[in-house]
Amino acid sequence: MAVGAVSLNTFRETIRNRVLVNILVFAVAIIFLGLAVGDWSMGHQVKVIKDFGLSAMSLFGLLIAVFIGIRMVVEEIEGRTIYIIASKPVPRWHIVTGKFAGLALTLLLNIVLMSIALFAAGFVMESGIDLHLIPAIILIYIEILIIVSFALFFSSFTSPTLASLFTIVIFIVGHLSTFLRDYVELYPDKGLHWLYRIIYYIVPDLEKLNIKMAAVEHIGTNAGMFWTAFAYGICYMLLIHIITVVIFSKKDF
Amino acid sequence: MNAEYAIEVRGLSKIFKGELGQKDVTALSSLDLNIEAGQVFAFIGPNGAGKTTTIKLLTRLIFPTTGRIRIFGRENSSPEAMRKTGYLPEQPGVYGYLTGKEFLDYIGRLFHVPAALRKKRRDMLLDTVGIAYAADTLVRNYSRGMVQRLALAQALINDPQLLILDEPMANLDPVGRKDFRDLILRLKDEGKTIFFSSHILSDAETIADQVGIINRGELMSSGGMENLLSLQSPEVEIAFILPEDKIPGLSLPENFSTGAGGRVRVSVEQNNVKETLGNIEAWGGSLVSIVPGSRTLEAVFLDKIGR
Numbered sequence A: 001m002a003v004g005a006v007s008l009n010t011f012r013e014t015i016r017n018r019v020l021v022n023i024l025v026f027a028v029a030i031i032f033l034g035l036a037v038g039d040w041s042m043g044h045q046v047k048v049i050k051d052f053g054l055s056a057m058s059l060f061g062l063l064i065a066v067f068i069g070i071r072m073v074v075e076e077i078e079g080r081t082i083y084i085i086a087s088k089p090v091p092r093w094h095i096v097t098g099k100f101a102g103l104a105l106t107l108l109l110n111i112v113l114m115s116i117a118l119f120a121a122g123f124v125m126e127s128g129i130d131l132h133l134i135p136a137i138i139l140i141y142i143e144i145l146i147i148v149s150f151a152l153f154f155s156s157f158t159s160p161t162l163a164s165l166f167t168i169v170i171f172i173v174g175h176l177s178t179f180l181r182d183y184v185e186l187y188p189d190k191g192l193h194w195l196y197r198i199i200y201y202i203v204p205d206l207e208k209l210n211i212k213m214a215a216v217e218h219i220g221t222n223a224g225m226f227w228t229a230f231a232y233g234i235c236y237m238l239l240i241h242i243i244t245v246v247i248f249s250k251k252d253f
Numbered sequence B: 001m002n003a004e005y006a007i008e009v010r011g012l013s014k015i016f017k018g019e020l021g022q023k024d025v026t027a028l029s030s031l032d033l034n035i036e037a038g039q040v041f042a043f044i045g046p047n048g049a050g051k052t053t054t055i056k057l058l059t060r061l062i063f064p065t066t067g068r069i070r071i072f073g074r075e076n077s078s079p080e081a082m083r084k085t086g087y088l089p090e091q092p093g094v095y096g097y098l099t100g101k102e103f104l105d106y107i108g109r110l111f112h113v114p115a116a117l118r119k120k121r122r123d124m125l126l127d128t129v130g131i132a133y134a135a136d137t138l139v140r141n142y143s144r145g146m147v148q149r150l151a152l153a154q155a156l157i158n159d160p161q162l163l164i165l166d167e168p169m170a171n172l173d174p175v176g177r178k179d180f181r182d183l184i185l186r187l188k189d190e191g192k193t194i195f196f197s198s199h200i201l202s203d204a205e206t207i208a209d210q211v212g213i214i215n216r217g218e219l220m221s222s223g224g225m226e227n228l229l230s231l232q233s234p235e236v237e238i239a240f241i242l243p244e245d246k247i248p249g250l251s252l253p254e255n256f257s258t259g260a261g262g263r264v265r266v267s268v269e270q271n272n273v274k275e276t277l278g279n280i281e282a283w284g285g286s287l288v289s290i291v292p293g294s295r296t297l298e299a300v301f302l303d304k305i306g307r
Helices: A002-015 A018-040 A045-078 A081-086 A092-126 A133-155 A160-184 A190-202 A212-217 A223-249 B051-058 B079-083 B100-110 B115-128 B144-156 B174-189 B201-207 B225-229 B244-250 B270-282 B297-304
Strands: B005-016 B025-036 B040-044 B066-071 B085-088 B162-166 B193-198 B210-215 B218-224 B235-241 B263-269 B286-292
Touching (some): A002 A045, A018 A092, A045 A081, A045 A092, A045 A160, A081 A092, A092 A133, A133 A160, A160 A190, B025 B051, B025 B193, B025 B210, B040 B051, B040 B201, B051 B066, B051 B193, B066 B079, B079 B085, B100 B144, B115 B144, B193 B201, B235 B270, B270 B286
Parallel strands (some): B162 B193
Antiparallel strands (some): B005 B066, B235 B263, B235 B286
């Protein structure tokens, strides 16, 4: 399958890309900065570091997903390499899926390295590894994959600037959608209710995937909640990817 | 549809939809084309004529509004047809973060070329196109000419029966152009079909068996090079020397151009050659040369596109 060749090439591209290295170094530095900040938060140092680390993973994963995800398709077109790749006996869905898989692999590597840094920092503080963080980290990864799928989706039909903007809006609204829907219910305007209900069902509910606080505090998570959120994220990601594949398959280069 | 044709195009049109109230653009209109296997076909036309659109349609980069394309008797969308095709785009892009070797290896993987054969072809092709010395250099450090050569190598990695080349000589220096012409002729000897677009007429004239002229999305003419060049009766160019003292009294016709030392040059149609030679003798002149003239491809081209 050409998906493997394309994803391997995409992985190589992102690994050889200095931007990724810069982001990664910066992210690890942020985690260790948490150590310093932790010193000021009397008695809560470990929790602050964990919270800081998980948030850094989420934020830097988002940055990589948006900027590298969008650039991946745009650079193929602007760099004219797509003419070489898309003219080969390779179904277009293999190309776009290979790109997705390659970036997913890079992000996995990124999150594994950041997790090691986080666990190392935690180990220094409390002489142990907090396994409660692992479900939260997995869901952060799923959330980032959803963002990648949106980055590819938008970049398949609009400009890089708009694609970046739309993807970031999806991230923000995705975290606020439940809040917005409930907030709008307080107003009597039925039209507004419907509008926000539509937004709620179109935009992914990324808060479902956010169990950072529960993981840090060791409260309120169970396997059922985790797997529901996991399945929801995977389904959403696949749906967006399928739409992207359809657009990409009909695109004139 | 005939399987002996490497490329068979029927009623091919492409209309690009105008965006936000702009008019639709007809880039190609009802193109019919037959290219026999083993031929070198030059596709000639000015910028914006529809050459690249045609090539993109052949290689499935864009989809036709109407019409169909067959490659060796199969729809061009079939994997079998694409496996037999190598394609060099105009101003090709290659991945700057890969070395020349890695790039060819990647393209070979897309064709599912087995690893051992891929390695063998990769090394051989880098040598063939003359950049073996830069095999392990990152492509971002290549010159334009080197990128063009690498892109040509990737078009050959699957040992294609049909080679589609869009303005292949555009980025090459004179040495590169010669190398390229030699390579094309060698590939032709191996039985490959070559379809290339160009606006450089002399290149087409030297290596093509057939030529198609396209302008404003319409095929103006297509056929063997001899047919095109003999569209007008060929002329003969005669050069001779007259005694300088005799020239003023002769009142030569206007199409005779005189130069220093009594040299005279004239182009006449073949059926007037005998009469002109008789006149030269009568004027006491001495013949220097008789060169059979033919219309150059450039003349045919300018005539066809109405300039």
